[in-house]
Amino acid sequence: MVNRMILNETSYFGKGAIEEVPVEFKKRNFKKAIVITDKELIQFGVATKVTDLLDKAGINYTVHDGIVPNPTIQNVKDGVVAVKEAGADCIIAIGGGSPIDTAKAIGIIVTNPEFADVRSLEGVADTKQPCLPILAVPTTSGTAAEVTINYVITDEENQRKFVCVDPHDIPIAAFVDSDMMMGMPKSLAAATGMDAMTHAIEGFITKGAWEMTDMLHLKAIEIIGRSLRASVNGDETGREAMALGQYIAGMGFSNVGLGLVHGMAHPLSAWYNIPHGVACASLLPTVMKYNKAFTGEKYREIAEALKIEGAETMMIEEARDAACEAIDRLSRDVGIPATISELGVKAEDLQKIAEDAFKDVCTPGNPRDTSVEEIIGLYQSLM
Structure with missing residues (x-):
């Protein structure tokens, strides 16, 4: 029997790991990022720990903070539009499972537009291209979305969640910084x-x-x-x-x-x-x-x-x-x-x-x- 293992290209661990986000961005010659997160992480100054570093490094980015817990098909569609309007060539996903899962679905559709119907991603979708590169910064200690090939989207119309499994969606780099998790209630x-x-x-x-x-x-x-x-x-x-x-x-x-x-x-x-x-x-x-x-x-x-x-x-x-x-x-x-x-x-x-x-x-x-x-x-x- 053949067993497969897929992991991130690069991961950083420990206090201060987020300081490597602008380093990875520049090393990979990205031009513009879209930060995908939620409004609470902006409001309470969690996501801004990362955007402050981007500002300091002179990195061009825009913020899309419309992600909700149990992210929906509409969240994904809105995110795809936001990426295209921003002209971003990478995603910086900041949050728990919801923003990172949504970033995966968005990134897959941007590079595999034939899967624009979000429901078509359910199960093991036969995508051909890696998703738009994702730099993932988790803010909770649980989902491990930053290292998995899975994501979950809520189909509100049909009152169900569906799981997507795609080796093309894994973030290229993860920044597991406990300081980002200290604000959890x-x-x-x-x-x-x-x-x-x-x-x-x-x-x-x-x-x-x-x-x-x-x-x-x-x-x-x-x-x-x-x-x-x-x-x-x-x-x-x-x-x-x-x-x-x-x-x-x-x-x-x-x-x-x-x-x-x-x-x-x-x-x-x-x-x-x-x-x-x-x-x-x-x-x-x-x-x-x-x-x-x-x-x-x-x-x-x-x-x-x-x-x-x-x-x-x-x-x-x-x-x-x-x-x-x-x-x-x-x-x-x-x-x-x-x-x-x-x-x-x-x-x-x-x-x-x-x-x-x-x-x-x-x-x-x-x-x-x-x-x-x-x-x-x-x-x-x-x-």
Whole structure:
């Protein structure tokens, strides 16, 4: 079997990494950038940390800040227009998953105009050209959009999210600077951090997992498990560790896929506009328990990565339960809602939501094959 690994050409890590943005811009002989971000990151002076550096370096750029959480087809279309009007030859994407995901879709359409119908990008689109070059600056510790070949767009008209997988969309450079993440409120640090843990665990147990990605996911689980609580409390060391942990998880899952947590989370976000990280975090402990009998020795390895005492000598059922309980406890400790009804989910919608989850591109990667009926039962258990 042939396994493929696709990663960024270049990535910078640590405090001050954003200072390399103008260096990379000039080194690559770009002429004009479009900064894609959201209004809050401009308002609260986060994105301006980067634009100030661009100003200082005399770099020509324009700003497009119309991106919303759970970015929409219209967001992508507006961004394509903005890029063309600006005459930009590169994108600087600043934000969490939403701005970076949107930048990927925009960049793909600009260089592959035959995919101007955004829905045509769903799944594995047969694009021919690399997207407009993207320099990605993450501001949250969770999505790893800066290192993945995936992005997710919301189809508001049809009340669904769709996942796009395209090796041509990966940012050419990433700047993982913990200073850009220090402004996250506790709730966002918790949600994005648990999203990163979901990436690591689902990537580790997905059907496509193999030795190299296992190595990455186990290290990510270890880093996130010991750092997330401190990160949520605003600890600088914790935030820096989470910045690295979420990136490592992205290196893995981008190349092997995810599972049922993401399959079930996507329709929750599409139906109720629930932040993606919150949706994943609320589902993870329950879906872990659902999957545990289908994971061989992998939950023991998760327990060991989480430094659970005695995990290496426990009976396998005990080790699986210990891993599930540790993730459940972590989720509670960082304030993730215990039920999806708290997030606005309605019982009368569960049939249709479960049908959407079953059809989601992430669901087939789950280690346990599922059905619409079983997915309904999982949602009901969380109401």
